[in-house]
Amino acid sequence: MRQLDDEAVVLRSYPLGEADRILVFLTANHGKVRAVAKGVRRAKSKFGGRLEISNRVHVNLYRGAKELGVVQQADLLDGHPTIRTDLDRLTGAMAVLEVTDQLAQNDLPDPRLYQMLVGCLESYDDPSMVPTLIGPAFFFKALVADGMGPEIEVCARCGNAGPLVAFALLEGGLLCDGCRRGRSVSIDAVHLLQRMLGGHLRSVLHEPDSLAGSEVAALAAEAIEGALDRRLKTLRSTTNF
Amino acid sequence: MYPGPLRNLIDEFARLPGIGPKNAARLAFFLLRTPRDEAERLSSAIREMKERTTFCPICCSVAEGGQLCPICADDRRDPSVICVVQDPRDLMVVERSGSFAGRYHVLHGGLSPLEGIGPEQLKIAELEARVQDGVVTEVILCTNPNVEGDTTALYLSRLLRPKVAKVTKIAAGVPVGGDLEYADEMTLGRALEGRRDLEA
Numbered sequence: 001m002r003q004l005d006d007e008a009v010v011l012r013s014y015p016l017g018e019a020d021r022i023l024v025f026l027t028a029n030h031g032k033v034r035a036v037a038k039g040v041r042r043a044k045s046k047f048g049g050r051l052e053i054s055n056r057v058h059v060n061l062y063r064g065a066k067e068l069g070v071v072q073q074a075d076l077l078d079g080h081p082t083i084r085t086d087l088d089r090l091t092g093a094m095a096v097l098e099v100t101d102q103l104a105q106n107d108l109p110d111p112r113l114y115q116m117l118v119g120c121l122e123s124y125d126d127p128s129m130v131p132t133l134i135g136p137a138f139f140f141k142a143l144v145a146d147g148m149g150p151e152i153e154v155c156a157r158c159g160n161a162g163p164l165v166a167f168a169l170l171e172g173g174l175l176c177d178g179c180r181r182g183r184s185v186s187i188d189a190v191h192l193l194q195r196m197l198g199g200h201l202r203s204v205l206h207e208p209d210s211l212a213g214s215e216v217a218a219l220a221a222e223a224i225e226g227a228l229d230r231r232l233k234t235l236r237s238t239t240n241f
Numbered sequence: 242m243y244p245g246p247l248r249n250l251i252d253e254f255a256r257l258p259g260i261g262p263k264n265a266a267r268l269a270f271f272l273l274r275t276p277r278d279e280a281e282r283l284s285s286a287i288r289e290m291k292e293r294t295t296f297c298p299i300c301c302s303v304a305e306g307g308q309l310c311p312i313c314a315d316d317r318r319d320p321s322v323i324c325v326v327q328d329p330r331d332l333m334v335v336e337r338s339g340s341f342a343g344r345y346h347v348l349h350g351g352l353s354p355l356e357g358i359g360p361e362q363l364k365i366a367e368l369e370a371r372v373q374d375g376v377v378t379e380v381i382l383c384t385n386p387n388v389e390g391d392t393t394a395l396y397l398s399r400l401l402r403p404k405v406a407k408v409t410k411i412a413a414g415v416p417v418g419g420d421l422e423y424a425d426e427m428t429l430g431r432a433l434e435g436r437r438d439l440e441a
Contacts, residue, residue, distance in 0.1 A: 012355060013388075017259045044416050049427030053355070055387040076426045087395035090388070094354040233357030240360060241396060 003068060004061040006030050008075065009117055010053050011101045015041065023051055023071065024101060025059060028114045032104040034135045035069035040240050050076040052119060054083060054093050067106075071091050071233055080125040085198040087122045091241055095234040103142055129205045132213050136202055136220030143169075144197070148227050152194050157200055164190050169223045183219065188212035193219070247273065249343040275332065299371070301364040302347045303329045311347060312336075319343040324381045325397065327351045327390065333384060343381075346371065352396055353388035360396065361440050368397070386413045386431070 008025035011032070016022050019041040025033045040048035050057055051071065055080040060070035083089045100117050104110060120138040124130050143149050150173030154161050157171055157179035164174040168182025174190060175181055185193075191214040196204045197214065205215075221235050243251065246403030247269055272280050294303055297310035304310040309318075312318055313330075322343030326332050332345050348363045371377065380401050382388035398408050410439035413422045424432070 044419055044423075045423055046423055049386075049425040052411075052427065055427075079427045079430065081430065083253075084391050085395070086386075087392070087399060090355050090392055090395065094388075181245055192429075233353035237354050237357045237359035 002063045003061075004030055004033065004063055004090045005071075006054065006059065008033070008059050008212050009056050009097075009100075009121065010051055010096050010113070011104075013051070013053050019045075021051070022068070026100055026104050026114055026117060027059075027109075028111060029109050031108040031110060032101070032106050033061065033063075033069060034067065034106075035059075035063075035071050037071040037074075040071075047071070047074045050079075052079070054097060055079050056118060056121070056132065078122070078125070080121055082125045082127050083121070087241060088133070089131045091103075091234065091238040092131050093121060093124045095238075096124075096135050096138050096231055098232055098234045099139060099142060099228070100226055102230070103146070113142070116141060116145070123205060130207065130209060132172050132217060133196065133205060136217045137196055137205070139220040139224035140197055143223060143227055149197075150174065151222065152190075152197055162190075163187065165237070168225075169226045169229070185215060185219065186212060189215035192216050283297065289327060293337065299348060300345045301349065302332055302345060303366055317342075320376055321378045322381065323368075323371065323377055323379070324383050326383050327393065331383065331385075341381075345380075350391040351384060353389045354392065363393075364401070369404075372401060377405055378412065380405050382408065382410040384410075405434070 004027070006027040008027040010023055011026050012024040014022045016036060017210055019039045021037045021040050024036055025035065027033050037047070037051050039045050041049055042048065051074055055076060056080060058075040058077055059071060060073040063069040069115060082091070083093050096117065100113065104113060112226050116138060117172050120134060123134045125130055147150050150156070150167070153177035155164060156173040157175055160176040160178065162176055165177050165184060166175040166180045166182050167173065167185050171179070171181050174185070188210070192204065192212045193216050211217065213214050221232070250269045250272070251262070251265045254260050254268050255262050255274070260268070271356065272283070276436065293306055295305065295307045296302070297304040297313050299313040300310060302310045302312070313316065319342050323346050324335060324341055324343055325346045325348060327348050327350060329347050333349060335341055346364070346368045348368070350358060350363050352358060352360065356380045372380065381416055382394040383406070394410050401408050412435040413428065414435060415421060415428060422430070
């Protein structure tokens with residue numbers, strides 16, 4: 001018999017049987033954990049509302065011999081109400097949850113990934129922050145944390161200081177004209193990326209949407225999909241939103 | 242282990258939602274012990290349902306033999322108000338409440354970015370076509386109060402607002418007959434957001 005008591009973010013949720021759900025949590029100290037939440041699809045469920053996707057909760061699970069635990073208790077820490085009322089924030093947060101689900105390992109603690117996810121969701125929930133670059137910033141920072149962060153200051157192939165005109169993750173990041181591969185990038189997008197990953201993320205996230213922002217968002221999507229070697233369902237299904 | 246026909250039936254039952262291998266075997270053995278005419282009634286009910294059940298060409302709910310559904314065929318229903326639901330079963334739930342006299346539109350699912358379900362997989366284009374002629378003055382979004390339902394409602398709101406005078410969403414809150422003590426924070430928060438004037 002094993003009890004798991006931890007803070008967690010709900011990454012995914014699948015219906016099970018009549019009124020249950022299988023939930024995938026990223027916990028602060030126990031990695032990715034799956035558990036059944038019984039009866040949560042019923043209108044009168046005592047903790048159904050707390051276990052919605054993207055919620056941060058304090059959860060108590062019973063984990064027996066089986067891999068799948070059973071949720072015994074859940075207390076809401078942050079329900080991210082702003083995310084739930086803004087389509088762009090909601091779909092952006094979903095993409096971040098999908099990427100986190102791919103990066104996190106079952107039962108392998110990754111406090112850094114957990115803190116990054118919590119911070120990212122808090123940013124999405126902050127109405128003063130423009131949502132467009134929150135997810136892309138998370139993708140790049142996740143790549144950096146995995147040792148796959150792009151070179152953004154000099155040409156990733158020859159070390160030339162620039163100008164940097166293209167981006168190819170497989171080549172290591174931004175490239176100069178002589179080493180040009182992959183996707184072309186504007187000078188504004190290069191500067192934005194350098195500010196974003198160079199310690200000025202907070203101010204970047206308060207700036208209005210721009211063409212350079214859209215370019216950086218596309219680079220981030222391409223980079224994370226390349227690193228994960230799969231297409232993100234969230235990005236594909238929300239293209240026309 | 243089981244003879245071929247029985248094994249096939251167990252496998253088919255096990256494909257149904259909510260039915261595991263043990264329940265599938267239980268159902269198959271129940272039918273094995275059932276008189277032949279009863280088992281054939283089940284078989285013909287399934288066949289008939291597949292042959293005769295169609296989708297209403299207006300609201301996309303279930304209908305019979307390519308006809309309009311009973312609600313779209315009923316002239317007494319208000320055509321200026323459309324209640325959008327995710328599933329035909331949700332339509333039945335709203336109908337049972339007896340509080341709605343307009344028409345419906347069934348999406349056959351909800352937008353689920355995490356599952357890769359986008360607008361083109363749902364009956365959203367059909368809904369958009371229904372509101373083009375200006376007859377519809379209100380669309381009520383009656384989606385589930387979860388992430389999928391919220392995503393669907395927000396998307397439809399963005400899509401329909403330029404075309405329809407009023408786009409509303411059903412209120413969310415404490416179930417009638419329940420105690421506040423047992424309401425979770427999310428539900429109670431939404432109930433407070435959706436509060437309204439009380440006229441004595």
